[in-house]
Amino acid sequence: MTAIDGRLNRAQFLRIIGGLAAGAAVPGLLSACGGGSGDSDTLTLVGVADEKGPLDVLTKAYADSGSGITFKASYAPTDQVQTSLRAQLGGGNAPDIHALYPGSGSAMSTTDIAKAGLLADLSGQQWTSAIPENLKTSFQHDGKVYLFSSGLTVIGTIYNKSVFAAAGVQIPKTWSELISTCEKLKAAGKVPIALGAQTQWVTQLITYALVASHVYRDTPDFDDQMLAGKATFAESGWKQSMALYMDLRDRGFFNDNPNGTTLEQQTAMVGTGQAAMAVQVAPLLPAFRDAAPNKDDIDMFPFPSADAAEQVYTWSGANVGIGVHAKSKNKDAALKFVEFLGKQENINTWCEVVAAIPLKRDASSKIDPALVSFLPLIDAGRVAPVGQRWPNAEVQPTHFTVIQDLLAKKITIDDGLKKMDEVYRKSS
Amino acid sequence: MSTQVLEASPTAPPERPARRRPRNRLGPPWLFVAPALLCYGAIVLYPSASGVLYAFTDWSGLGDWSFVGLRNFDSLLHDDRALGALRNTLLLTVAIVVVQNGIGLLLALGVHARIKSRMLLRAVFFAPVVVSPVMVAFLWKYVYNPAPNAGLNGVLGAVGLGSLRQDWLGDPSLALWSVAAMVVWQHAGYSMVIFLAGLEGISKDVREAATIDGAGPVKRFRYVTWPLLAPATTINVMLSTIGGLKIFDQVFAATSGGPGYATETLSTVLYKEAFVFGRYGYSTAVALVLALFVAAVSLVQIRYLRAREDQT
Amino acid sequence: MNRYRPRTLALELLMVAAGVAFLFPVYALIVLSLKDAGQIASSPLGLPKPPTVDNYTEAWSTASLGSALLSSTLITVVSLVLLIAIGSCGAYFLARRATRLGYGLYILFLLGIVLPFQLGMIPLYNLFSKLELIGTYQSLILFYTGIQLPFTIFLYTGFIRALPADYATAALVDGASHFQAYTRIVFPLLRPITGTVLILNAVFIWNDFFTPLLYLGGSAHETIPVRIFAFVGQYVSDYGLVFAGLVLGAIPILLVFLLLQRYVIKGFASGLKG
Incomplete structure (x- = not known):
């Protein structure tokens, strides 16, 4: 071991540390053109995975249209997008355009983000005139529009036509017809209604479909009454709706073990013809078709949630959409892009990809054939956007757990509704 | 931090005799630990310390906040869901620590023996460790399909154990254990590697001496191998305890805490409060309690286990 | 026998x-x-x-896994180099300083293993945001280096304590500097535990999904897990693609384990005595 000057050693050491730091910096040089750079011709966009399909098409179309804009887009599952967006919004580093949910009562819902002053006003844009009256609260906060959503989605009954044909049953139009249809299907050895309640958000769909008819048909302003403290879940049509939901279970119309069955398994059951129906949202139509040997076997009809056909209301609400960050350095460019998305042909494109119903329809709107039976209800205003105006983000997840506990027979309906009422009245 | 170096630098070649002086500082200078302290301080300590501040506020994660004193901790004491989550977390941790290390030990003993496939099997048992925990959960949802002819139930039926078929993730009294099994599957290989290392550290002479003394395999394990595995056991128990108490990814991806609240853990509660319900202040209080809890448990464990090591 | x-x-x-x-x-x-x-x-x-094999070809092209592979590799390799350099030096100090202060520092580092990462997540994001590091590789490299240091130091310290100090002392007495003694004598002896440190940290960094999404989402530097998770929708998830991407993403790390397997086990073996 030779002796070397101590000073040199220190210098050596520092050089090595410096070298390491430089090593860490090199990637930085590579990333000089990276995100967060605020170039006026680059828009950053963070969406949920369900928006990837339509936005891949539309951002490309916009970039190719001579707009001079390029996009840096990323998509991820809902939970993670919500978490990272909230961190980014809090840290003052939000993307120019990001996923946004209609109404209030979820981590990234329009009202909650608009309240914090983090959304750009879209009110002046032309497409906003197409927002239906009964959905205005989903798009707006304090009278200003903050959400761009291409259209409506519905909850209904997705079913397998060949299973219906083999069992010799028709589309049920009323609750009692639904019961007898299910009985016949069961007798034919089929699961009448597949339910994938292991995937938590799926638990809410049957409640929402029933509540549309049993609460909102007679009390269209139920949300306002609830917010004003004049109504409760426990003493409303919610109770009857949950009773009907559990009646379907007690009659053995669901698959065994719905709490252990995932959305994917629910989809597969209907697709492969093990089960006849599933109460689901329209954006899942493509997944059911993929699961079926013959795509044409999959169709959809409004859930017959009332005793008379003309009393049936359907759940319908705005699709997940996007918002523009209020403090974006590229706000003008981002607003222009939203304006572009609002053009009828682009609304049509978006809706076609995700099987939604355009905000406004024209001759060129291609409505998914499975959704045609919903159009009369939508045009007649027989729709209710249940669950888009919760006062805090805990009501909806509480509903999920209440349904899972009810399916597991761990609690009573009264207990469950009481719990939801308690959570509803919590401050956010 | 540089005083040490400045002291050392004058002792350059010219002052050779000084170097011969017995040094009471043969330990490395502070400069060695400085980068680590700096990095750790900036990335972990400083942010965590500022995070703690929020535990005393009503911050939603966006916008303004005000101090609320100890209110968040008070609500925590009355929060049935958080208390249930605490119970689940403890049960899950105990199950993981016992079963994961038990299986890990058996696997290690197996692949330490003179069997021909031992190198291949080591890789097989370790392979799940390298897969992302979230993906493991997605995968296991197929394994846990409750239908009688699918996934694990299908396998049970095929080998004549049809009566053991279960609604793995849907039965509230079973779901927590199903999640534990999934975690054990993923991490048993990790425990195995640590035990294996312990086994390789036991000299052959010791065990051969025991064999010559006429000790059978069970006795040999009980009186020779097991005591000498004490350090490996300490590390395994400590790491799996910390992992169990902090568990998040697998639970959240597999069940989101359901059915009902059957698999809710402290980490899922704290995640939901912070990023779903928008009660960031409260979630920080939960995080703080979780951190104190984990620290206390590991401290007790390490004391006990180290004392046990010293006895051997 | x-x-x-x-x-x-x-x-x-x-x-x-x-x-x-x-x-x-x-x-x-x-x-x-x-x-x-x-x-x-x-x-x-x-x-x-x-x-x-359509899933494999489609996952590779749709998710641009080629460029993601580069990002993931770069982030993992640089983080590992920093972790090993900083962590082993720090552990060497902690292991050789048998003072109260040294022990206190060691405990301070171990505290990092028990802290839930959520506690500091938002303040750290804000810090990086102020330093304009969001969207860059440095942000993630710094994050992983900091967050994995406690575990790294824990492994190294246990190992170094079990090593006889004599060689390094002899070198110092012979007039070598601490730095020389470390790089020429101590660090080569750390090879087994470095294998362990390497594989266990690599697994964590390679698979981490949330932090890269938070720091790199929307940038051109997305890592493999971020690209794969883009296929997981609330409504429609293409699990064939997801799992194919997962297999592709796991292969490099499994290869690294196979190559390092001997060291990993040896590293633990020698570290356990600490």
């Missing part, structure tokens, strides 16, 4: 059976990745007939 006896054969068979049982989820992963959506629905865990 080294002979292959009937009892050894019985053990061999038993262990192979355990291995097969262990591989069942891996089998599930592979068969799912070789099926289209229709086959996944009709028979998720049956043998694929016919198997299709």
Whole structure:
């Protein structure tokens, strides 16, 4: 071991540390053109995975249209997008355009983000005139529009036509017809209604479909009454709706073990013809078709949630959409892009990809054939956007757990509704 | 931090005799630990310390906040869901620590023996460790399909154990254990590697001496191998305890805490409060309690286990 | 006791059976990745007939896994280099300073293992945001270096404590500087535990999904998990693609383990005595 000057050693050491730091910096040089750079011709966009399909098409179309804009887009599952967006919004580093949910009562819902002053006003844009009256609260906060959503989605009954044909049953139009249809299907050895309640958000769909008819048909302003403290879940049509939901279970119309069955398994059951129906949202139509040997076997009809056909209301609400960050350095460019998305042909494109119903329809709107039976209800205003105006983000997840506990027979309906009422009245 | 170096630098070649002086500082200078302290301080300590501040506020994660004193901790004491989550977390941790290390030990003993496939099997048992925990959960949802002819139930039926078929993730009294099994599957290989290392550290002479003394395999394990595995056991128990108490990814991806609240853990509660319900202040209080809890448990464990090591 | 006896054969068979049982989820992963959506629905865990590699080609191209592979590799390698350099030096200091302060520092580092990362997540994000590091590789490299230091230091310190200090002392007495003694004598002796540090940190960094999404989402530097998760929708998830991407993403790390396997076990073996 030779002796070397101590000073040199220190210098050596520092050089090595410096070298390491430089090593860490090199990637930085590579990333000089990276995100967060605020170039006026680059828009950053963070969406949920369900928006990837339509936005891949539309951002490309916009970039190719001579707009001079390029996009840096990323998509991820809902939970993670919500978490990272909230961190980014809090840290003052939000993307120019990001996923946004209609109404209030979820981590990234329009009202909650608009309240914090983090959304750009879209009110002046032309497409906003197409927002239906009964959905205005989903798009707006304090009278200003903050959400761009291409259209409506519905909850209904997705079913397998060949299973219906083999069992010799028709589309049920009323609750009692639904019961007898299910009985016949069961007798034919089929699961009448597949339910994938292991995937938590799926638990809410049957409640929402029933509540549309049993609460909102007679009390269209139920949300306002609830917010004003004049109504409760426990003493409303919610109770009857949950009773009907559990009646379907007690009659053995669901698959065994719905709490252990995932959305994917629910989809597969209907697709492969093990089960006849599933109460689901329209954006899942493509997944059911993929699961079926013959795509044409999959169709959809409004859930017959009332005793008379003309009393049936359907759940319908705005699709997940996007918002523009209020403090974006590229706000003008981002607003222009939203304006572009609002053009009828682009609304049509978006809706076609995700099987939604355009905000406004024209001759060129291609409505998914499975959704045609919903159009009369939508045009007649027989729709209710249940669950888009919760006062805090805990009501909806509480509903999920209440349904899972009810399916597991761990609690009573009264207990469950009481719990939801308690959570509803919590401050956010 | 540089005083040490400045002291050392004058002792350059010219002052050779000084170097011969017995040094009471043969330990490395502070400069060695400085980068680590700096990095750790900036990335972990400083942010965590500022995070703690929020535990005393009503911050939603966006916008303004005000101090609320100890209110968040008070609500925590009355929060049935958080208390249930605490119970689940403890049960899950105990199950993981016992079963994961038990299986890990058996696997290690197996692949330490003179069997021909031992190198291949080591890789097989370790392979799940390298897969992302979230993906493991997605995968296991197929394994846990409750239908009688699918996934694990299908396998049970095929080998004549049809009566053991279960609604793995849907039965509230079973779901927590199903999640534990999934975690054990993923991490048993990790425990195995640590035990294996312990086994390789036991000299052959010791065990051969025991064999010559006429000790059978069970006795040999009980009186020779097991005591000498004490350090490996300490590390395994400590790491799996910390992992169990902090568990998040697998639970959240597999069940989101359901059915009902059957698999809710402290980490899922704290995640939901912070990023779903928008009660960031409260979630920080939960995080703080979780951190104190984990620290206390590991401290007790390490004391006990180290004392046990010293006895051997 | 080294002979292959009937009892050894019985053990061999038993262990192979355990291995097969262990591989069942891996089998599930592979068969799912070789099926289209229709086959996944009709028979998720049956043998694929016919198997299709479309998922692999599509995952590779749609998710641009090629560029993600570069990002992931760069982030993982640089983080590991920093972790090993900073962590081993720091641990060397902590292991050789038998003072109260040294022990206190060691405990301070261990505290990092028990802290839930959520506690500091938002303040750290804000810090990086102020430093304009969001969207850059540095942000993630710094994050992983900091967050994995406690575990790294824990492993190294245990190992170094078990090493005799004599060699380094002798070198110092011979007039070598601390730095020389460290790089020429101590660090080469750390090779086994460095293998352990390498593989365990690599697994964590390579698979981490949330932080890269938070820091790099929307940038051109997304890592493999971020790209793969883009296929997981609330409504429609293409699990064939997801699992194919997962297999592709796991191969590099599994190779690293196979290469380092000997060191990993040795590293633990020698570290345990600390």
